[in-house]
Amino acid sequence: MTRVLLIGNGAREHAIAEAIVRSEQKPRLYSFMKTKNPGIASVSEVVCIGRYDDPAGVVAFARKAGIDFAVVGPEEPLGHGVVDALATAGISAVGPTRSLARLETSKSFTRNLLKKYDIPGNPHFRNFRSPEGIEAFLDELDGIVLKPDGLTDGKGVMVEGDHFQTRKEALALCLDILKSHPGVTVEEKLEGEEFSLQCFCDGRTVAATPPVQDHKRRFTGDRGPNTGGMGSYSAADHLLPFLDADAVAEGLAITRKVAEAIRRETGVPYKGVMYGGFMITRSGVKLIEYNARLGDPEAMNILPLLRTDFLDICRAVIDGSLDSLKIVFEKKATVCKYVVPRGYGLPQDHPEAVSTSSRIEIGETPGAKLYYSSIDQRPDGLYMTTSRAMGVVGVADSLAEAERIAEAAVGAIRGPVDHRPDIGTEPLLRKRVQHMKELKAEKRSTGGETCGKTTSDGF
Numbered sequence: 001m002t003r004v005l006l007i008g009n010g011a012r013e014h015a016i017a018e019a020i021v022r023s024e025q026k027p028r029l030y031s032f033m034k035t036k037n038p039g040i041a042s043v044s045e046v047v048c049i050g051r052y053d054d055p056a057g058v059v060a061f062a063r064k065a066g067i068d069f070a071v072v073g074p075e076e077p078l079g080h081g082v083v084d085a086l087a088t089a090g091i092s093a094v095g096p097t098r099s100l101a102r103l104e105t106s107k108s109f110t111r112n113l114l115k116k117y118d119i120p121g122n123p124h125f126r127n128f129r130s131p132e133g134i135e136a137f138l139d140e141l142d143g144i145v146l147k148p149d150g151l152t153d154g155k156g157v158m159v160e161g162d163h164f165q166t167r168k169e170a171l172a173l174c175l176d177i178l179k180s181h182p183g184v185t186v187e188e189k190l191e192g193e194e195f196s197l198q199c200f201c202d203g204r205t206v207a208a209t210p211p212v213q214d215h216k217r218r219f220t221g222d223r224g225p226n227t228g229g230m231g232s233y234s235a236a237d238h239l240l241p242f243l244d245a246d247a248v249a250e251g252l253a254i255t256r257k258v259a260e261a262i263r264r265e266t267g268v269p270y271k272g273v274m275y276g277g278f279m280i281t282r283s284g285v286k287l288i289e290y291n292a293r294l295g296d297p298e299a300m301n302i303l304p305l306l307r308t309d310f311l312d313i314c315r316a317v318i319d320g321s322l323d324s325l326k327i328v329f330e331k332k333a334t335v336c337k338y339v340v341p342r343g344y345g346l347p348q349d350h351p352e353a354v355s356t357s358s359r360i361e362i363g364e365t366p367g368a369k370l371y372y373s374s375i376d377q378r379p380d381g382l383y384m385t386t387s388r389a390m391g392v393v394g395v396a397d398s399l400a401e402a403e404r405i406a407e408a409a410v411g412a413i414r415g416p417v418d419h420r421p422d423i424g425t426e427p428l429l430r431k432r433v434q435h436m437k438e439l440k441a442e443k444r445s446t447g448g449e450t451c452g453k454t455t456s457d458g459f
């Protein structure tokens with residue numbers, strides 16, 4: 001009997017938990033969570049509530065439970081070295097060591113790696129550890145993006161037009177970032193459509209899962225502040241309406257080169273998930289960032305489609321035998337919509353910002369999959385806490401049908417909730433396709449790129 005430890009407490013981990021317990025090998029699931037997720041708890045043998053910055057606490061639980069291997073969901077425990085601590089205790093994990101998790105935790109590490117190994121996909125960029133030279137570099141860029149070095153809980157990236165408007169403001173922000181972070185990456189603002197390509201990696205072989213598009217903005221029509229992700233979709237042909245097979249192959253080729261570069265650079269094989277956040281631009285596929293874990297919500301799109309036993313994938317990642325495992329995903333479309341408290345994502349001082357928990361009731365949700373996130377189960381029912389509450393997923397032959405299933409299920413969740421009704425709908429998909437068409441047409445009419453600078457300096 002295989003005993004699997006799952007670390008994490010979100011909807012992504014609820015989907016991972018489901019993929020684990022679905023295995024025909026009938027594993028026993030042991031869960032380590034920051035706060036109790038009733039969905040994960042309901043399929044777990046034993047639950048331990050602890051801190052993600054306490055790898056020793058995870059190891060103690062794993063030892064006591066006699067765990068065979070661990071699966072790490074979120075970035076926080078990776079950044080605190082949970083995989084290293086488990087390895088010292090002789091327990092393997094699906095997830096990179098703390099040093100290799102720099103792929104996500106250090107924007108400068110990743111940008112420099114691509115540059116050093118001549119891997120395509122970097123925008124024009126420079127890393128700074130001091131204010132010297134920042135002002136001159138800002139003048140070289142048409143549009144600016146600032147990225148603090150270090151884990152920022154997904155809230156650290158600042159984009160011109162959204163978070164600041166002028167060069168002067170960008171400079172002031174850089175100086176501010178340098179007060180609290182070891183460095184800041186300043187880079188060219190890219191324009192295009194984003195997609196997530198989540199891959200399993202055993203150190204040598206990189207296996208892709210279907211591409212997904214997330215929706216970060218809080219409100220319909222891509223308006224409002226950025227969030228952890230309000231929902232996502234994937235298409236039955238394992239492409240996206242604005243993304244062809246060549247572009248997916250370009251993203252995968254970059255990830256394969258990065259896996260190889262990490263091995264050459266550190267001497268350590270990367271074992272875990274390499275989630276490439278890419279953007280297809282007028283000049284091809286560019287890398288926005290890597291995450292060292294599955295995406296949330298994107299995990300909820302791909303895991304329900306998985307036909308290969310998830311335990312076999314975990315073992316292949318750990319043993320380095322991914323090359324001999326065929327990973328199969330059902331050819332179906334998925335639409336995930338996050339149900340959130342109405343005030344989610346609003347500034348703290350906004351009168352409708354969420355501050356208290358509210359009760360919700362779930363009616364009939366035929367055909368939909370529900371993954372709990374920030375949900376508290378109390379004797380009198382389910383309560384939302386302050387973050388994203390529940391991922392609702394429709395899986396069907398077409399995007400239209402998957403969207404209909406997800407939307408109907410969201411409608412059956414009663415309480416002070418909100419969601420994005422536009423995710424996965426025809427008008428929004430058409431807008432994405434049109435955006436790409438316009439960018440490509442612009443490229444043809446200008447005879448090339450507007451942002452073709454390719455030189456960049458490391459530290």
Ligand code: AMP
Nearest residue numbers: 123145154155156157187188189190288
């Ligand atoms: P987050 O997930 O909060 O770290 O935000 C990352 C988001 O910032 C991405 O999803 C993009 O929308 C945006 N972003 C990051 N880098 C760039 C870039 N070079 N050009 C344009 N947008 C970017």
Ligand code: GLY
Nearest residue numbers: 214229295296297
């Ligand atoms: N969906 C974005 C993330 O998981 O970081």
